[in-house]
Amino acid sequence: MKAAVIVFPGSNCDRDVCVALEHATGEKPATVWHRDSDLPKVDLIVVPGGFSYGDYLRSGAMAAQSPVMREVVARAKAGVRVMGVCNGFQILTEARLLPGVLMRNAGLKFICRTVDLRVENTDSAFTSAYDKDQVVRFPVAHHDGNYFADADTLARVEDTGMVAFRYVTPDGIVDASGNPNGSANSIAGLFNEKRTVLGLMPHPERAFEPLHGNTDGRAMFTGLVEALS
Amino acid sequence: MKAKVHVTLKRGVLDPQGKAIGHALQSLGFDGVDDVRQGKFIELDLAETDRAAAQKAVESMCQKLLANTVIEDYRIELAD
Numbered sequence: 001m002k003a004a005v006i007v008f009p010g011s012n013c014d015r016d017v018c019v020a021l022e023h024a025t026g027e028k029p030a031t032v033w034h035r036d037s038d039l040p041k042v043d044l045i046v047v048p049g050g051f052s053y054g055d056y057l058r059s060g061a062m063a064a065q066s067p068v069m070r071e072v073v074a075r076a077k078a079g080v081r082v083m084g085v086c087n088g089f090q091i092l093t094e095a096r097l098l099p100g101v102l103m104r105n106a107g108l109k110f111i112c113r114t115v116d117l118r119v120e121n122t123d124s125a126f127t128s129a130y131d132k133d134q135v136v137r138f139p140v141a142h143h144d145g146n147y148f149a150d151a152d153t154l155a156r157v158e159d160t161g162m163v164a165f166r167y168v169t170p171d172g173i174v175d176a177s178g179n180p181n182g183s184a185n186s187i188a189g190l191f192n193e194k195r196t197v198l199g200l201m202p203h204p205e206r207a208f209e210p211l212h213g214n215t216d217g218r219a220m221f222t223g224l225v226e227a228l229s
Numbered sequence: 230m231k232a233k234v235h236v237t238l239k240r241g242v243l244d245p246q247g248k249a250i251g252h253a254l255q256s257l258g259f260d261g262v263d264d265v266r267q268g269k270f271i272e273l274d275l276a277e278t279d280r281a282a283a284q285k286a287v288e289s290m291c292q293k294l295l296a297n298t299v300i301e302d303y304r305i306e307l308a309d
Contacts, residue, residue, distance in 0.1 A: 105245075
């Protein structure tokens with residue numbers, strides 16, 4: 001599996017994602033600067049977390065208009081797998097690759113902790129190495145993670161299996177106490193309709209090594225390698 | 230020509246920051262504020278001198294970048 005990681009001014013999880021991808025594939029991923037429109041031919045594009053362009057205007061809004069994102073959108077439409085983590089999720093919604101928007105956390109505070117997530121749909125290259133309804137723990141670190149979409153869009157993402165991960169209690173129950181940021185339907189991660197694009201607020205690359213505290217994120221990368229090699 | 234763009238959250242979209250501002254006003258003793266909605270104000274200095282063309286250009290800017298129309302409305306004022 002060949003992978004590329006997009007780097008914006010203000011990205012800060014690009015290195016973490018690169019390390020995880022290198023461990024999983026045995027090969028350093030390409031890193032592509034936001035001004036480049038030359039993207040190597042790859043099987044997976046990762047839009048990493050951070051604070052691209054200082055979150056000016058809206059989180060992800062400026063990055064979504066950068067030259068490289070036009071190419072990412074074109075590749076995504078051609079079926080190349082694209083994963084956006086945290087700020088990357090915000091960028092993918094601003095680029096309209098995923099429906100809805102990530103708003104300011106309901107409690108207004110920046111949240112930096114490990115959360116419990118339930119795997120909702122394993123029928124994708126991103127989630128095939130997990131079990132359905134498995135509870136995993138990934139760290140979150142965001143100010144704007146409150147997923148919002150209108151009622152029609154929410155009904156559509158629920159009916160068509162587009163929800164990838166939901167915030168839950170440690171027992172796997174969806175309720176307000178398990179939802180850190182007020183996200184609609186506790187949505188933490190979302191696919192596009194074909195499940196070739198995934199955006200998620202929690203960081204699988206920060207749950208990769210035993211030193212991280214847990215390795216629940218590893219299966220996302222090993223699953224991708226298995227599906228795309 | 231100058232353009233003033235007001236970007237506000239759509240009705241029905243929860244505005245936790247507006248709510249926090251409302252609570253702060255209340256704690257300062259400003260009673261009678263029923264609701265607070267906050268938004269953005271953007272001023273543009275345009276080379277365009279034709280009003281209709283400026284309106285069209287700024288509409289397009291709002292659609293593509295200045296507002297996220299999933300959650301935000303925008304209002305444009307032009308001034309010579």
